[in-house]
Amino acid sequence: MAAKPTLPWSHACWHVLRIALSFSLIFLDNTILFFTALLAYFPYLPYLRLRQKRNVRFYPKTILITGIGTPHGLKLARAWAAEGHRVIGADVTDLDLPIRSGGSMSKALVAFYRIPKDHYISRILDVINREKVDIWIPCSPKATSIEDATARQMVESRTGCKCITFDENLAICFAGESFTKFVTERGLPVLEYHRVQSRDSVHKILHRSPSKSYRISRATPTANDRALLLPRRTISKTYTCLSEIQITQERPWILQQQFRLGEVFADLLIVRGQVQAIKVRLSDAGWGSSRLDQALSAAIQTLMQSLATKCGTRSTGHLTVRLMIDEEFDAHSVRHSIYIAGCSSGAKVIENLLHDIPCPVAGYLSVFPSNPVDSGSITASLSSTPPKKFAQAAILPAAFLHFSLLHFVLTLVEVAESELVRLLFWRDPLFTPLDPLPWWWEVHVYRPLREVWMMVKQTREAGLKEY
Structure with a gap:
């Protein structure tokens, strides 16, 4: 006789918790919905x-x-x-x-x-x-x-x-290593990445770019391997360091350019080869307030416009470009250099681009030649990259692995508090006073029913595995 299918308690508790939190706020949210609905008559x-x-x-x-x-x-x-x-x-x-x-x-x-x-x-x-x-x-x-x-x-x-x-050609070019090749062919600065098979090739790269810093590591590193920084303080120390490692065709190494000032993300709306909206997201929360950061933002915008122009007039879409900022030293000066390190496209780009800024309706309309927009009037908005939110869904299953009931209860309270804050109407991006129904429907109809549906689906899948 087959065993009775059961849904893991950790997942079931998570679904029930979300449903309970949704219904715990329904009376308060009904009141909010009623009064905000009156604003529709304004x-x-x-x-x-x-x-x-x-x-x-x-x-x-x-x-x-x-x-x-x-x-x-x-x-x-x-x-x-x-x-x-x-x-x-x-x-x-x-x-x-x-x-x-x-x-x-x-x-x-x-x-x-x-x-x-x-x-x-x-x-x-x-x-x-x-x-x-x-x-x-x-x-x-x-x-x-x-x-x-x-x-x-x-x-x-x-x-x-x-x-x-973007069309199919650009969508393919913006995927993985194809993007690096695409940008390099158009003469734009790219973060260097070399697969070297001899010490001589390493010396040539270092000699060609004396102001840059690199990290070298095995192509297939082991647990005890660590990357080495090049060049060293003196030429002799660099030669000594390289003489201690074996680089051959059978055992190649990876030489990758280092960046000393961090990474930046540029979220773009490109329409007919012109940047119509740009947000520069800085990885460091302390950036964005100084005049130097404003100058860096302007330089990034200029580079992104060059990229958009070289993509052609058929390039229309949303793009996030990952940039690396390096500090390069000359004989009597220090300058910041920007290198393109990768990109991504799709719906996630729109989410980042539109966060806390107005929607660029005029920029979208410029897709028609009869609605041109001067790209010179576009200015980049600066923001810090928000810290990644932890996945609350993974906490409850982990809490069940501990034998302490108190530990699980405390974890449950912490997760409930986090979820409850997310359900508050002023924290929900779906809520606006003139259009409150999407927020109410999402919190009290769609999400609870989706949780029930997920419980039923997981129970069925567990039953199929048992049988």
Whole structure:
């Protein structure tokens, strides 16, 4: 007889905790929803739209935003609607849960669609044709950059809709080592990475760039190996250091350029080869306040504009570029040098770009030649990279491994407090006084039902494994 399927207590407790926290706030949140809903009767927003529609130069567009259930997708939808445009929302779904996300309940939307992950491209094309969409902005994390690029090729070849995502060629170039080759071929500064097979090749690289610092390590390091810094204080010490290591074709080493001042991330909106929005995220929380940091930000913006220009006029999309800042010494001066170290594209870029800054609606509209925007007027915004949040979902299972009941209870209280803070309306990015329903629906309808659905799914999977 097969064993009775059971859901691990750690996971079940986590789901139940989230559901209980959601329902514990329902009476308070209902009161907040009632009073904020009264603000909808204030005439500011309707008057704003009426004034825009009376403007003879204003031509409303139909905007499709996929990933409307994400905070950045909803923020975009609200920004476009506030400007008087017609916004269509869609969620890419890979679950059988028949409940709409909180973002889909926003009054900024005139229509909403659920797009199955298995039929992503065909359904996107159907929605664009049905709603006569002018601009499509993909914000869903469930679709890859390659999928969005493939959809762009299909959409722009069959409709007049403009897509804010890179085409297939650039999407491939922006992936992994292809990006390094792509940037190097265009003469932009790249963080050096060499696979060396002899000491002579190491000396040549060091001689070619005497102001740079490098780290050398085995291509397949062992637990006892450690990287060495080059060059040394003197040439003789450098030669001595290299003479003590064996570098051959069978046992190559990796020589990688060092950066002495840290890393920076540049989040970009590129439209037709022009940077229309840029945020510079500094890894050090102390950066951003001095005039030197402002100058560094301006230099990064200039470099990013060069990258966008060399990508061509068909380059339109969101891109995060990882940069390394090095301090290079000459005979009588010290200068900061910026090197490109990698990139990423997709929905995560939009989330970082739009955090705490207004949505660049005019920048998106510049995808049409009739709506040009002077990129010289664009200034980079500075922010510190927020610390990574710990994954509370992993704490409870770990707590069960301890025998102390008190330790588990304390961990449970800590996690509950963290989750409770996240549920507070003023901490939730979905909440705005003029559009509170998405926040309420997400907290008290979508998330609890999703937790129940996950419990049922995990129970079924556990049962299948038992049988």
